[in-house]
Amino acid sequence: MRILITGISGFVARHFVELLSGLPDHFIIAGIYNRNMPEFTENEFPNVCCRFHKMDLLNSGQLQELIASFRPAYILHLGSRSSVVYSWKHPAETIRQNTGIFTAIIESLRTLNLNCRLLSVGSAEEYGIVEESALPIVESLSPNPASPYGVSRVMQQNLAELYTKNYGLDIVHTRSFNHIGAYQSSDFVLSSFARQIIRQQQMGRQEIELSVGNIEVTRDFTDVRDVVKAYYLLLQKGKSGEVYNICSNKPVILKDLLRIFEAITGTRIHCVLDPNSFHPSENKQVFGSYAKIRKETGWTPLIPIESTLADLLNYWSAKLLVANCEQ
Amino acid sequence: MRILITGISGFVARHFVELLSGLPDHFIIAGIYNRNMPEFTENEFPNVCCRFHKMDLLNSGQLQELIASFRPAYILHLGSRSSVVYSWKHPAETIRQNTGIFTAIIESLRTLNLNCRLLSVGSAEEYGIVEESALPIVESLSPNPASPYGVSRVMQQNLAELYTKNYGLDIVHTRSFNHIGAYQSSDFVLSSFARQIIRQQQMGRQEIELSVGNIEVTRDFTDVRDVVKAYYLLLQKGKSGEVYNICSNKPVILKDLLRIFEAITGTRIHCVLDPNSFHPSENKQVFGSYAKIRKETGWTPLIPIESTLADLLNYWSAKLLVANCEQ
DSSP states (O other): OEEEEEOTTSHHHHHHHHHHHTSSSOEEEEEEESSSOOSSOTTSSTTEEEEEEEOOTTOHHHHHHHHHHHOOSEEEEOOSOOOHHHHHHSHHHHHHHHHHHHHHHHHHHHHHTOOOEEEEEEEGGGTOSOOGGGOSBOTTSOOOOOSHHHHHHHHHHHHHHHHHHHHOOEEEEEEEOOEEOTTOOTTSHHHHHHHHHHHHHHTTOSEEEEEESOOSOEEEOEEHHHHHHHHHHHHHHOOTTOEEEEOOSOEEEHHHHHHHHHHHHTOEEEEEEOGGGOOSSOOSBOOBOOHHHHHHHOOOOOSOHHHHHHHHHHHHHHHHHHHHHHO | OEEEEEOTTSHHHHHHHHHHHTSSSOEEEEEEESSSOOSSOTTSSTTEEEEEEEOOTTOHHHHHHHHHHHOOSEEEEOOSOOOHHHHHHSHHHHHHHHHHHHHHHHHHHHHHTOOOEEEEEEEGGGTOSOOGGGOSBOTTSOOOOOSHHHHHHHHHHHHHHHHHHHHOOEEEEEEEOOEEOTTOOTTSHHHHHHHHHHHHHHTTOSEEEEEESOOSOEEEOEEHHHHHHHHHHHHHHOOTTOEEEEOOSOEEEHHHHHHHHHHHHTOEEEEEEOGGGOOSSOOSBOOBOOHHHHHHHOOOOOSOHHHHHHHHHHHHHHHHHHHHHHO
C-alpha cells in the first residue's frame, strides 16, 4: 500500500510509521519534509519501505510531480503550521502557508484525477470559543475559530468538504484535539513541562521551577499512539466528506497533571507564570466526544494519561542525557 | 474625510464615489486598481478629490506604504475576485488571492496601528447551501460555503472577527447579496442578459435569442446605488466586529425578470441553455433579511427592480452604441 505523508519530520508522522511497521501489510511510504530532518531514518523501521523527499509544499508543481509519479493510495496530510502560539505572532504567514499547502494538495489530486484518499488533519481549534453547555463538543457544532491557526483550519475543512462534494475528491477531515507523546516539540505545553522537569532533575534538583502559562484551563489530551491508530482507521473506514473528532472525552485541568509529573519523578513543582504563554483568547474548558469515530471505525483511545506522561518523561530523559553527553 | 478604496475599477466603486460626490462633506479618495483602469477619470466627479494608484494588492509592502502615507479614516475593501463562476474554474487562485489581499490589508492596519475603520465587503455566498426553512437568511445562520468563492469569503469574515476581537482593529463585515446596475461586467447574470438583448436589438431584431444558465432559481437583487448607500452608512454607524446582510428581502425568480426585460424593450425573449453557466452546486432559493442593518443604520433599499433593469438597459444601449460607432 502506497502512502504519501506530508510533514514526515513531525512527531505524529514518526508514530504513524511505527504503527505501520507493526502491521502485517506491506507499506511503501513517501515522506515530505522541509526545514527539519525527520526524527527517524529511512531504514529505521525495516518492515516499512520509506523514502524522504525534501520539498516546500507551497511549490505546487513539485508536489504534483511527486504525487503523479508515486501514485499513492492514501495521503496523510500532517505538514502544516500547527502552533496556536506561533499563529498569534505570525497570523498572515500561518494563514498563507496552511491554506497554500492544502490547496496545492487538493488541486494536485483534482488535476491528476487519482483514486486516492486524503486524510486532512484538522484541529479542535476550529471550534474556537465554545459555551460550556456545548460540551463535550460534537462535530455538528458550528466552527467559531478564535485564533489565526483556527481560522486556517476552518478554511481547510471548508475546502475539504467543497472538493469532495463538487470535484469528487475522496477526503476525510479530522478535528484532532491536543495529542502528546515522545518526539513532540517542546513548543507544546506538556512536552515543555516534561523537558523542564527532566532537565532540572538531571542537574540534581528535586525542587522544580516550572515556567507555565494558564494552567487553570481544562483540556482533552490523547496519546499520539492512539491518535495515529485513529488516522489509520479513518484512511480505511472513514466516510468521504465527513469530519471526525479525535479526542479522549476526558477533561483534565493542566494543573492536575503537574501532580502526576511530581508523583512519577519524585519532585516538587513550583510554577512561575510566563506572560508570553497566554493567548489573546482562550477557552477555559475544552473536551470532545469521540462517539462518531467509535461508531464508524471502532476506535477508542486506550492509553491512560499516566502512561503517556511517564513515557514522555522517559523520552526527555534519554534525549537530554544524550545531549549532555554530546556536549 | 480620507477614504481608501480597493478595487476602484469595479462598478461598485464608481457608484460609491458618485454617491460621495452628491454629499455635502469633502472627500479625498485614494483608489487602488490593478489590471483594469477605473470606469471613470480622477476628475469625473468635481466635488470629490480622487487619485488612482496602480497596485497589486498582494504586494503587502506597497499597500502598507500607501496606507501609512495616505492615513485613511476609512477603507472600503472591494478589490477581490468576485465571480462564483470564475472560482469554480480557478479555485486555488480565488482562495489565494482573496485571502492574500485581505490579510495584506488587515496586517497593514495591525502594524500601523491607525485609527481607521475597514468595511470588509463579503457575500451571501458565505451562507452556501441554505434550507428553505432558514429563509429569509439572517446573519446568525452558520456559514456553509458551497463554492470556492464562498470559502474565501468565510475566511475573510473569520479573520475580520478575529482581528477585531484580538488585535483591536475596527472592522465591519457585510454579506452582500446580488447587486446590479450600470457598469457591471457582463460576467454577471443580469448584466449579461441586458447586454445580449440590447446588442441584438441594435442589430434590428425583436426576437431575442438569450443564452442563459439555470433561470428557475430565486435570487435577491439590490440596486447597486442602494448598496453603496448601505456601505456609506456602515462605515459611519456599523458596529465593529459585526456582520450585516445587504439585500432586498424580495425573492425574484430569474425567469420572471425576463418578462420585465421584454416589457421595457418591446422584444420577445427565447432562451437557449448554456451548459457552461451551471454551477456544480447551487441553491434553488436565496433571499435575505435586512432587519439588522435597518435597525442599526436606518438603511432600506429604495429603488424598485423595474427601474434598475430599465437603467441597466439604458447603460448597455449607450455603451454598445458607442462601441458600434468606434468600429
